[in-house]
Amino acid sequence: MRGMEGIDGGGKAGKLSRPERILREIVSESIPVMAQIIQELAEETLESTKEYLKNLIGMPEKREELVGLQNRLERRSDLSKEALSKCQKDQLEILVAVKMGLASFISGKVKLPPNELVEIFLYMRCRNVNCKSILPVDDCDCKFCSANKGFCSSCMCPVCMNFDCANNTCSWVGCDVCSHWCHAACGIQKNLISPGPSLKGPKGTTEMQFHCIGCNHASEMFGFVKDVFVCCAKDWGLETLVRELDCVGKIFKGSDDFKGKELHVKAEELLSKLENKIIFPSDACNIIIQFFNYADSISDFPASSVSAKELMPTEASLRKDDAPLPPATLPPKYAFYNMNSSSGRRDSLNDHHRNNLKAALLGN
Secondary structure: OOHHHHHHHHHHHHOOOHHHHHHHHHHHHOOHHHHHHHHOOOEEEEEEEHHHHHHHHHHHHHHHHHHHHHHHHHHHOOOOOHEEEEEEEEHHHHHHHHHHHHHHHHOOOOOOOHHHHHHHOOOOEOOOOOOEEEOOHHOOOOOOHHHHOOOOOOOOOOOOOOOOOOOOOOEEEEEEOOOOEEEHHHHHHHHOOOEEEEOOOOOOEEEEEEEOOOOOOOOEEEHHHHHHHHHHHOOOOHHHHHHHHHHHHHHEEEOOOHHHHHHHHHHHHHHHHHHHHOOOOHHHHHHHHHHHHHHHHHOOOOOOOHHHHOOOOOOOHHHHOOOOOOOOOOOOOHHHHHOOOOOOOOOOOHHHHHHHHHHHHHHO
């Protein structure tokens, strides 16, 4: 079959399975030709082709083959909005899954309308099926959104360019000004989370901040982490609480200021006690929230003369005095998103090639 050698170096065309042949022709051949052929394929043949693509996307050892298909798509000049709108539904889902490297589009669990699939393919809509924001979000013209096709500031990390299903968590940190979000781990790795001049404290003092690469604004981290715990911690199980405390400990590990240092110490202390089953998750949750409340009640923390133990009530007193938590509001990301992003080729193939292709794909 024509065009096979260009994807994986040649010599393999005769050895291709039927699903593999169909997938490669969907990527290579004109939309009208393949739309007609796909309509004539048996349902089980189409499903086996999708299953092959799912495995291709999910298996790291198949990465090179997937990239080859993606490169073939990128070289095509006929995949305009008008042309894509004429795709057969399964054909369009396969094209989007290949280009985005995401099996969610062919899983059968999520059914998107054709117009949204076309917009995702053309980087006009977020590829995260739990977001699907029109891009750029809020017509953002920051240097990052402008330079990165398909980037969604609502749900994607500007460092790794990925999204996940995490929500109600400290593992994503956000900018107070432009609402761009970043994985906390990526921010720490790239030094985007680091001490900076205090935004509200006395001159010369510092605080842990997230430095947004979209607008260069610095957002303080202490209040952000407090809001997450106050709003969400009561609903966390042991595993989630341990993961969140570990994240907080890493965020504030390099703190220069007193509150940041003490929060790091407190998070590490509670983490150790939970892992060694010394305290219950509910007690750990109460202790960290009481820490935040005590921290807020002190306007200026001393440099070193007071320790967190002096500021904190004991675990025993917390069991007696479990006051209701004050209401708090988190940024929209927590409330909404599930975290856990050409001109048409108008000449068709000639009849001879069309018939050969059809016979090859529909035959045994």
